[in-house]
Amino acid sequence: MLQKNKFNNKISIKGARVNNLKNIDVEIPKNKFVVITGISGSGKSSLAFDTIYAEGQRRYIESLSSYARQFLGPQDKPDVDKILGLSPSIAIDQKTSSHNPRSTVGTMTEIYDFLRLLFAKIGRAHCPNCKIQVEKQSKKQIIEKILLLSKNKKTSILSPLIKNKKGEHKKVLQEIQKADFNSVRLDNEFYSIQEVLDLNLDKTKEHNLDVVVGVIDKNSELKNTTKIINTALDLSNGLVIIFDQESNPQTGKRETLFSENLSCPKCDFSLPEIEPRLFSFNSPYGACPECSGLGVKQKIDSELIIPNKKLTVAQGAIRPWVRIGARSLDSIFNKIQKSGEQHGFSINTAIKDFSKKQLDILLFGDEYFEGVIPNLKQKYLESNSEYVKSEIEKYMRAKTCEVCEGKKLNPVALSVLVAGKNIAEVTEMTTKEAQDFFASLS
Numbered sequence: 001m002l003q004k005n006k007f008n009n010k011i012s013i014k015g016a017r018v019n020n021l022k023n024i025d026v027e028i029p030k031n032k033f034v035v036i037t038g039i040s041g042s043g044k045s046s047l048a049f050d051t052i053y054a055e056g057q058r059r060y061i062e063s064l065s066s067y068a069r070q071f072l073g074p075q076d077k078p079d080v081d082k083i084l085g086l087s088p089s090i091a092i093d094q095k096t097s098s099h100n101p102r103s104t105v106g107t108m109t110e111i112y113d114f115l116r117l118l119f120a121k122i123g124r125a126h127c128p129n130c131k132i133q134v135e136k137q138s139k140k141q142i143i144e145k146i147l148l149l150s151k152n153k154k155t156s157i158l159s160p161l162i163k164n165k166k167g168e169h170k171k172v173l174q175e176i177q178k179a180d181f182n183s184v185r186l187d188n189e190f191y192s193i194q195e196v197l198d199l200n201l202d203k204t205k206e207h208n209l210d211v212v213v214g215v216i217d218k219n220s221e222l223k224n225t226t227k228i229i230n231t232a233l234d235l236s237n238g239l240v241i242i243f244d245q246e247s248n249p250q251t252g253k254r255e256t257l258f259s260e261n262l263s264c265p266k267c268d269f270s271l272p273e274i275e276p277r278l279f280s281f282n283s284p285y286g287a288c289p290e291c292s293g294l295g296v297k298q299k300i301d302s303e304l305i306i307p308n309k310k311l312t313v314a315q316g317a318i319r320p321w322v323r324i325g326a327r328s329l330d331s332i333f334n335k336i337q338k339s340g341e342q343h344g345f346s347i348n349t350a351i352k353d354f355s356k357k358q359l360d361i362l363l364f365g366d367e368y369f370e371g372v373i374p375n376l377k378q379k380y381l382e383s384n385s386e387y388v389k390s391e392i393e394k395y396m397r398a399k400t401c402e403v404c405e406g407k408k409l410n411p412v413a414l415s416v417l418v419a420g421k422n423i424a425e426v427t428e429m430t431t432k433e434a435q436d437f438f439a440s441l442s
Contacts, residue, residue, distance in 0.1 A: 008085070011052065015081030019046040028052075030085070054078045056086050102282050102293050102408065106427055116276040119416055119423050125271050127264035128411035134271060137263040143229050146242050147222075149256065154217045158185060158241040159232035160257075162209035163272075164284050168201045169209060176211050185210040185243075206284065210241060233260060239272075271412055278416070279423050281408035288410050291401035295408040298396040300373050302363050305395045309351040313362075317351045318372055323391050324379070335369035342368065 011028045020043040028034055036044045058075040106112030125134050146157075161176075162169055176184065177193045186196050186209055201207060213235065214228035232240040238260030247254045262271040272278065272285075280286045287293030304319075311317035313336060321329060333347050340346045343366070345358045354362065365371025370378075380392045400406045407414060407424035414422045419441055429437060 011086055012082075012084040013047075013051065013080060014083075016047060016051050017079040018050045019043060021046050021051070030087075051078045051080055052083070052086070055080070055083050059086070104427070107282070112427070113276070115423055115426060116279040119279050119418055120274055120276045123274060123416035123418050123423075125262050125274055126415040126417060127267060127269050127271075128415045129267050129269055130264065131415070132264065134262045134264045134269075136261050137259070139230060139233060139260065142233065142240065142258045142260065142263075143226055145258065146229055146240070147225065150216055150242055150244075152218045154215065154245045156215050156243040156245060157213045157228050157232050158210040158243055158255075159213050159235040160208070160210045160239050160241055161236055162207060164206045164208060166204060166206050168203045169207060170197070172209065173197050181211050181213065183212040185212065211235065215245075271415075274416060278413050279409065286409055286413050288401060288404035288408055290403035291408070293408045295401055295404065295406040296398040297401050298393070299399050300376050300392070300395055301397045302373065304397070305372065305376070306351055312350050313347040320376055320392055320395050323394075324388050332369070332375070336362070339366050339368040342366070 009030050011030065013024070013026050013028070016024050016026070020041055024043075024047075026047070036048055038044050054075070055078050058077060061069060061075050104112065106115070126132060127134050146155075149155075161172060173184070173193065173196055177197070181193060183190060183192050184196055185191075186199075187207055190212070191199075213232040214224075216225045216228060229240060240258050241255050242258070243255045257270045257272075259270040259272070261273060263269070264271075277283050278286045281288070281293035281295075283293075288295075291297050306317050307319055308317065314333065316322045321332075336347050339361060340349070343358055343361055345354055345362070351359070361371075362369075363372050365374055376392055376395070380389055383389055401408075404410070404414070407422075409424060414424060416422065418426070419437065421437070426434065426437065
């Protein structure tokens, strides 16, 4: 029988002399929660980070190919005689806690970064609509679909070059101009290339930029249309947007994204490139658009804004209006009166005497009055007064986002699966469940 390695259950350090460590020997048991304590300067960090972790990292890098090692830089061997029983290690640096409401234990310790990388590399993309796995589509398939969708319509062919990136993007714009393209779409507005070059873009804000490669209609020749689409795909590494100039933006979808990389064959939904930032709820690229990556939404609660239902609107039943001293109350009361004439109430009717339908009209509005809750929402969004904002926040309650169900990510990110689980489901696992899950991956 093979003798069991005596270092399977412990890490043995002999002669550690890093920084303040004075030639110490120590054995640390594995599969235990071990705490290193001592006064400031006694060598706690030197032992944990500069000795144990540094040697584990050095050994890991030495196991990589010479090609990979050239990008990581050399790792010095810590000043120690020997370390036995050492497994691959991860160091979690101590940090001051952040006030970012999106922060989690995973993001604070940076373990979530490893998960994002894992899902970007081996995740299987699925259509957020019909849930089937999506595959790459060829240029020929994309051209055939675009020809079908743009039949008898005037359609702009766009090539997306910049997606949610900060900067003035002057160099990109100049390159577009040199390539003889005449117009672009910047942040959903169409401009000539010269108009955009003359603009002073805020370099601290994120921008989207698409170049208009061409326009096709029912009179366009097939050869020319194909050339335009191919050019658009080549410019943006396999992405193209068709923009229907004749559709009504209020009643129908105006644009469709196609990708050589990932596209649903059933419902024509194209996914963006699967990359680590797609799984970040701190980034607009990955965050749920409804709650901005918070997982919850602050909603004005009708029970809080009308605490005393014995009062009338005129007597101050709408508590926030009393607290913030709305200047336009006379105008608002006139609107409520007009609404009340149609629905059988007035500003002098006690709230407790309102029917459910009447109360809904007061709270959410009709053709005469926008409603108490929309009115407060607008004040909250438009006011520059911190006092007004803080007062209105007193009448809000945090509720789980209905779109992402508290998972913080957009539907595309949540549709990328590893072994049938999305990244949010993995982060919700206990440590034991996560250990079993990762052990089961082939």
